């Protein structure tokens with residue numbers, strides 16, 4: 001079971017055989033000049049599970065995702081993705097490794113000279129052995145998930161910030177990666193669209209067995225994701241409210257001063273007594 005920790009070391013999963021974990025950080029430290037961002041950070045995300053990472057602005061959340069992708073390298077420690085050391089991996093192998101990871105960047109890195117549909121299709125065209133018809137069908141499907149089916153032929157410059165973000169989410173989902181990393185996917189979206197994105201994240205977790213690592217400032221949405229479950233009956237998919245304790249494989253993590261100061265489920269987070277956690281959460285606790 002998930003558990004809290006004040007030691008800066010998240011014990012959950014770290015001692016499991018490494019190939020059961022999609023992501024492992026072992027004693028990772030990173031500083032930019034004399035600015036220490038991560039201090040001896042350890043955690044693991046088992047395959048098929050979800051971690052929701054909170055932390056103040058500048059805490060190092062995006063840095064953790066960039067380390068996972070091998071876009072940054074740590075000063076110390078080991079980082080494994082699907083059992084492979086990415087902190088020492090040559091650039092060419094990193095490119096192959098990233099092909100199986102869907103990433104929604106915080107800054108929405110869309111290609112401005114490509115249409116919405118071309119952006120979403122980009123990796124399908126580059127990396128998968130699919131016919132044009134199959135690519136078009138998948139692009140149409142994922143644009144439908146994010147409510148942008150009618151925007152396929154638009155250019156990114158003509159979209160709102162929230163629409164661009166949804167294109168980024170559709171692009172990350174398009175190739176059905178087994179590991180999805182979301183950097184603050186909900187911020188800037190209106191509450192209805194945010195909820196549809198929450199539903200897609202829940203469905204990916206529960207129906208596609210995707211490992212998801214979600215960095216977010218949106219505590220309401222994080223709880224929504226932790227307290228809902230997707231079920232499929234006779235081809236119909238429903239997202240239903242569920243007791244967080246019954247949603248398997250979901251844990252919150254809180255990053256503070258370079259370490260994971262909390263790991264546990266929704267009710268454990270709400271019951272946490274740590275002064276920083278209480279301060280961080282109290283303005284946003286339910287009812288929202």
Ligand SMILES: Nc1ncnc2c1ncn2[C@@H]1O[C@H](COP(=O)(O)OP(=O)(O)OP(=O)(O)O)[C@@H](O)[C@H]1O
Pocket residue numbers: 032037055056057058059060061062063064106
């Ligand atoms: N390439 C870099 N060079 C120097 N400092 C950096 C670099 N990347 C990140 N930092 C610093 O590392 C710290 C963590 O940055 P990071 O982007 O991970 O924050 P964050 O937790 O994602 O914040 P936010 O919630 O605002 O996105 C910040 O102080 C940032 O200024």
Ligand SMILES: [Mg+2]
Pocket residue numbers: 061062063106183
């Ligand atoms: Mg960030």
